[in-house]
Amino acid sequence: MNDTPPLMRLHQVGKRFGTAVVALRGVDLDIRLGEVHGLLGANGAGKSTLIKILSGAFGPTSGTINWKGRDVRWASPRDANDNGVATLHQHIPLIPALSVLENVFLSEGGFLRDTKGARQRFDALCTQVQYQIDPDVLVDDLAIGQRQMVAILQALSTGADLIVMDEPTASLAAEEREAVYRIVRHLSQNEGKAILFVSHFLDEVMDLTDRVTVLRDGVAALSARTADLTEDQIAEAIVGRQIAALERRSREESAAHVHRFGAVALEARNLTSAGKFAPLNLELRAGEVIGLAGLLGSGRSEILHALYRADALATGDVLVKGTPLRNSPSAAVNAGMALVPEDRNAQGLFPNFELWRNVTLPDLRGVSTGVTPVRDRERQRGADAITKLGIKAHSPDALPGELSGGNAQKITLARWLFSTVNVLLLDEPTAGIDIGAKSDILNLVRQLASQGMAVIIVSSEFEELLAVCDRILVVRDGAIVATRETHETSEHDLFLLAGGKSASADQTQH
Numbered sequence: 001m002n003d004t005p006p007l008m009r010l011h012q013v014g015k016r017f018g019t020a021v022v023a024l025r026g027v028d029l030d031i032r033l034g035e036v037h038g039l040l041g042a043n044g045a046g047k048s049t050l051i052k053i054l055s056g057a058f059g060p061t062s063g064t065i066n067w068k069g070r071d072v073r074w075a076s077p078r079d080a081n082d083n084g085v086a087t088l089h090q091h092i093p094l095i096p097a098l099s100v101l102e103n104v105f106l107s108e109g110g111f112l113r114d115t116k117g118a119r120q121r122f123d124a125l126c127t128q129v130q131y132q133i134d135p136d137v138l139v140d141d142l143a144i145g146q147r148q149m150v151a152i153l154q155a156l157s158t159g160a161d162l163i164v165m166d167e168p169t170a171s172l173a174a175e176e177r178e179a180v181y182r183i184v185r186h187l188s189q190n191e192g193k194a195i196l197f198v199s200h201f202l203d204e205v206m207d208l209t210d211r212v213t214v215l216r217d218g219v220a221a222l223s224a225r226t227a228d229l230t231e232d233q234i235a236e237a238i239v240g241r242q243i244a245a246l247e248r249r250s251r252e253e254s255a256a257h258v259h260r261f262g263a264v265a266l267e268a269r270n271l272t273s274a275g276k277f278a279p280l281n282l283e284l285r286a287g288e289v290i291g292l293a294g295l296l297g298s299g300r301s302e303i304l305h306a307l308y309r310a311d312a313l314a315t316g317d318v319l320v321k322g323t324p325l326r327n328s329p330s331a332a333v334n335a336g337m338a339l340v341p342e343d344r345n346a347q348g349l350f351p352n353f354e355l356w357r358n359v360t361l362p363d364l365r366g367v368s369t370g371v372t373p374v375r376d377r378e379r380q381r382g383a384d385a386i387t388k389l390g391i392k393a394h395s396p397d398a399l400p401g402e403l404s405g406g407n408a409q410k411i412t413l414a415r416w417l418f419s420t421v422n423v424l425l426l427d428e429p430t431a432g433i434d435i436g437a438k439s440d441i442l443n444l445v446r447q448l449a450s451q452g453m454a455v456i457i458v459s460s461e462f463e464e465l466l467a468v469c470d471r472i473l474v475v476r477d478g479a480i481v482a483t484r485e486t487h488e489t490s491e492h493d494l495f496l497l498a499g500g501k502s503a504s505a506d507q508t509q510h
Contacts, residue, residue, distance in 0.1 A: 006066070007162060007194045008085075010165065013063035014218075015049050021394070025218035026063060036188050038183040038205040038226065041215035042238050042437065047198060047481060048404060049303075050215065051166055055087035056080030081107065084160075086160035088151045090167040090405070102154045103139055125153050129183045136299070139417035145176030152183060162194045163187065170431065173296040183210055185261070200438075202231045214238055262286030262472075264322070265425045265454035266337070268307060271316035276302040277478035279316065284423070289445060289455045291465035293494050294475035301342065302456045303475065304425050307456070308332050309337045318424040320423060330357040340412045340429055342458075349400045356382025356396035357414045385414035390440055396482060406437025413444060424448065426457040431466060442468045462494045476496055500506035 004440075008031045024046045041047045051067070056074030056473050067083065074080040077087070092252060094103045099228040122135050131149055133353055139147060147243060150169055155163050165184070169177040170185075177322045182205070187193040199205050205226070214222040214237040217302050222237035265286045272279040277299035284290055294300040295492040306314040309325055309332045317323050320335040332339075350358055360367050367377040373411075382396030389410045393403055400408045408428060416424060426445070428439040445468050449455055458467050465472050466486055474482040474497040482497045 004032050004034070005069070007065040007068060011064045011066070013050070013053065013060045013065065015046075015053065015058060016061045017298040021383055022220060024053075024060075027215065027220050028223070028348070029213055029219070029220060032198055033161065033194045033196050034188055034192045036184055036197050036208055038209035038211065039196055039198045039215070040200065040202075040205065040234065040238055042406075045215040045238075046218045048166075049216055051087065051089075051164055051198065054085060054162075055166055056085070063303050065078070065243070065473045078107075078180045083160055084159065084161040085164065086155035086158050086162070087164040088148075088155055088166060092172060092487050094139045094147055094150060094154075097138065098493055099136050100133055100142070100150050100153075101135035103150055104135075104157050106154065107158060121157070122153075125156055128156065130155070131179065131183060131188060141174075145179065145476040148176070148180060149183075152180075156245040158186075162196065164196045164198070167200065168197070168200045169199065169201065176191070176294075177204070184208060186281050194481050205234065206231055236449050254368050260329055261457070262452060263289045265320065266307070266456075267317075267319040267322075269317040271303075271306055271318060273302060273306050276311070277306070277475075280475075280480055282307075284454045284456060286422070286435070286452045288451050289376065289457065289469045291458065291469035291472040292475055293465055293472050293498055294458075296460070298475045298498065300475045301476035302478075304339070304427050304456065304458055306335060308425055309393050311442065325348060332391055336417040336420055337419045337425065338423070339425040340427065342414070342428040349408060351400050354382070354397045354399060355385070355403075355411060358400065358411050359418070360361070361415060369483060370452055380420055385411070386418070388417065389414050391442065404441070406435075409437065409441065416449075422452075422454060424453055424455045426455065428458055428460065430459065430461065438464065462491045462498075466491060466492070 010027055010029040011027040012028065013024060014022070014026050016022050020152075027046070037101045039047060039050070046305065053060050054081050056077040058072060060273070065073065072083070072084075074083070079141060080087075085312055090326065098106070101118060104122060119135065126132050129152065133146060133149060138148060141148065169180050184195055185198065185208070188195050188308070188431055195210055197205070197460055206229075209226045212222065212224060212226050212234060213220050214234060216238065222234070262285055264283050266282070266284040268280060268282040270281065280303070292300040292303060296429065302311070305311050307318055309318060309327050310329045312327065314327065318332075320332070320337060323335065325331045325335055350361070353361075356379045358381050362443065367374055367381055385391060386393055386396065391407050391410045391414070393406045393407060400411060403411075413429070427447075429441055442464060445455055457465065457469065466489070471485050472484045472486060472489065472494065473480045474484070474494060484493070
């Protein structure tokens with residue numbers, strides 16, 4: 001166990017916004033050199049506020065921050081950075097039009113860092129973390145995983161002793177995650193850096209961290225050595241074992257054949273897209289939830305987009321309630337189909353529109369008199385969405401960017417709850433959000449199915465598919481290689497099938 005004095009010690013740190021909103025109620029937290037400290041919590045628990053205090057964006061309302069043996073109060077993010085605290089935010093703040101080299105040394109002022117000294121320092125940083133990347137390539141041309149690596153190099157270029165990583169692997173593929181893990185271990189074990197690692201992936205927290213702190217309702221509900229904890233204990237500290245309970249209920253209902261499905265709501269006949277996925281036939285009934293399980297690059301999302309008629313190169317037929325659709329997303333929408341995309345910020349939300357405006361856009365007729373939307377009706381629908389989905393927002397006027405990832409995702413779902421949608425397609429609806437918001441969204445999916453909606457859900461988290469689906473189709477290399485009834489399979493079985501295990505012909509019929 002690391003017995004060195006804390007590099008940073010927070011004592012009863014609180015944060016209030018106005019008189020009504022209490023984000024932090026008194027957090028105690030010790031961060032030590034040479035350790036990876038995991039920070040977890042549900043949406044609204046106070047993680048984002050705490051990170052902003054550590055990075056100098058907010059000042060605490062109460063309590064003390066002790067840094068290297070003295071009490072401090074950062075005046076700004078630059079003040080925190082100059083004193084040795086670097087923060088990697090979830091939405092990577094790099095400048096796409098600049099090169100990797102220019103972004104790494106951006107904090108030093110000026111955009112042109114193309115000097116011999118800068119290149120030598122850049123090479124030394126790459127050697128330090130054992131990761132190589134072309135310094136001259138534009139950030140705009142990099143994959144998301146490579147951008148995350150550039151952000152890490154940027155943090156290290158400041159000489160920081162404490163690196164705060166806010167959900168650094170939330171949008172990464174498995175190989176990219178492993179690269180981040182390797183660098184984190186190297187920085188803590190070989191470079192002696194202190195790492196505060198914020199994540200919602202319990203498995204990576206168990207594997208990567210030395211200590212764990214769980215925030216709940218603005219206080220540290222759990223703080224312990226990771227080796228002394230189990231995933232179940234951490235999950236229970238966050239919000240209770242809601243997903244596990246939902247999975248058990250789903251299995252029991254499926255085994256007892258409680259689910260009764262209606263007529264065929266969606267049908268695909270010989271649907272295919274060259275180079276993306278092989279021809280498939282599919283039937284989805286009203287009230288049924290089908291999961292598409294597959295690893296990144298398997299073709300699962302491509303199938304979803306072709307069903308939504310958003311793939312111009314797709315061939316074959318898609319029918320909604322027996323009526324063929326032309327190959328156009330507008331035809332799918334008019335037929336009562338909705339798609340919630342994986343990238344909610346770029347494709348699912350209008351960031352400059354208020355919550356109420358985001359919610360009402362798909363169904364303006366429902367809040368209009370004649371052809372003119374009525375503002376009071378729109379705001380009321382926004383308020384109804386807040387209540388129905390448990391969205392944590394100060395009012396219907398809140399902007400998506402002001403909300404946590406889980407609450408923003410709930411807006412993308414809310415916009416379809418008040419319109420005439422019969423078929424709902426969900427692409428990674430719980431990506432990048434905490435376990436509490438995941439449970440809320442999965443419960444909502446089951447609720448919608450119970451009301452007769454037909455749902456197809458793509459998820460990298462097979463545990464979630466087992467918790468919410470009636471059937472699971474396993475996708476590998478652009479083909480559906482197996483079909484499983486939920487109560488007849490397991491997470492282990494799905495991973496084997498998705499990774500290469502063969503399935504018999506009778507198992508793949510769907």
